[in-house]
Amino acid sequence: NLPLVRLFLKAGAYVTARDKRTRKQLGSLADKLEKIGVRLVLGAGYLDDLTEDVIFRTPGMPYHLPQLDAARARGSAVTSEMEVFLDYCPCKVFGVTGSDGKTTTTTILAKMLQHAGKTVHVGGNIGKPLLPVIEQIKPDDVVVVELSSFQLISVGHSPQISVVTNMSPNHLDIHKDMQEYIDAKKNIFLHQNAFGRTVLNLDNS
Template sequence: MFSLQGDLLKGKRVVIIGFARQGQALARWLPVVGALPIVTDSKTAEQLNVNLADFPRARFHLGGNPEALVEIADMICVSGGVPLTLPLIQKAVERHIPITNDAQLFVDRCPAPIIGITGSAGKTTTTTLVGEMLKKAGFTTWVGGNIGNVLLDVMVGMRPEHRVVMELSSFQLELMFSSPKIAAILNITPNHLDRHGTMQDYMRAKANLIANQPKDGKAILGRDDWGARMVENTATGDVLWFSRSEIVADGAFLAGQRLFVSGQASTTGDPQEICEVSDIPLRGEHNVANVLAACAIAGAAGIPPEVMTETIRTFKA
């Protein structure tokens, strides 16, 4: 169970930049740990279409992002759509004020094991399928992050014996400095370059997911994707692969029309058959890749092959 005792945020003034889904979750959660949320957004209250009375313990500075807020901030929390080049954020950097987001605050405090998943494409399907595999294996499972629930909102109900599957965007990963023990980068193709500026910066943001894992972590990467292969050397733990085009010693692969798990994704260490391509309800080669990714991830988490097989055959995205 999540504990409120001794949280480092107690008594801190936390400036939330951006008051959409993630910002609102932060404004609800921060008072629970004894912090004071101070909300700023470039939009007015009317433009946000939010009832501010629902957040009685927050202070609001709307219709702009005044740089003067750094004078009272102990920490800055950035919502996903907010560029880190914002003058308020740059001023905070100059003053060495900690900058974070809802995803990092959750990862640092969640009592249950977390699986983190990112990718330029396929991450929602893969995240959902992994969640279903964990549920089928008997775990109480929470699926959220960039999809579904903002996980801070539901963390109070989580227990150490539960499991969490978390979809993460490049925006969230820009500020990630500690990562889940099991983490996957499905693929990295040009995306959000209006925000990140260059492909190199975009790849660096994605790579944060595996560059900040514990030493005993497991990183699952798409073998058939150039971008995912390029970040292999940033991984701090073991690397597993999934591939439609080659047999891999650790992970999941396609041989003919059959899907297998192997190595650390297998319960025996040897290749174990999961299903045939025709067993996958979702059509298209990209969904074969998504299913292989889910099998490698679930296998790394100790889910047995028969559970994967049953889940795949009945799965609906």
């Protein structure tokens, strides 16, 4: 996520990028990152010795990896791009999750809002990374994000408008059981205030 890396470098942060790929597999990207001041930790042991103050977990990375749990125990803040974005987004956010139909629903919703004259920013699993452009988002704009269970599992700030398309067993190779999967999805509405709205599929089909 080069835009996110550049955002933190611009803010004066000391950035370490960790990747299980080797330098050879990264190719010219490794040189590019080092040239702009990024420290690289690559290869099989890329998650060893996580001592950074703030650790950004990628969406597909299991929340309870032993290395991440150890980092939390040492006092590191383990977060994600979407968590921080939802905390600081200046405009109304529409969030879409579910086992199936997320991308279609997100796309249709964004088109409807655009047709209504809104400036719409689409992100999450589709579109572009939104945190690096958060300063360009105006209070009267709207954001539509497609959110997976991996992104939602640690979210503490729900979108103002949430949509759940359906629920069925999914990603149980990553989640420890179906209940953890359900609990992760529930975060899309669990932290709404009294003005929040949630749209559910009554038939769950």
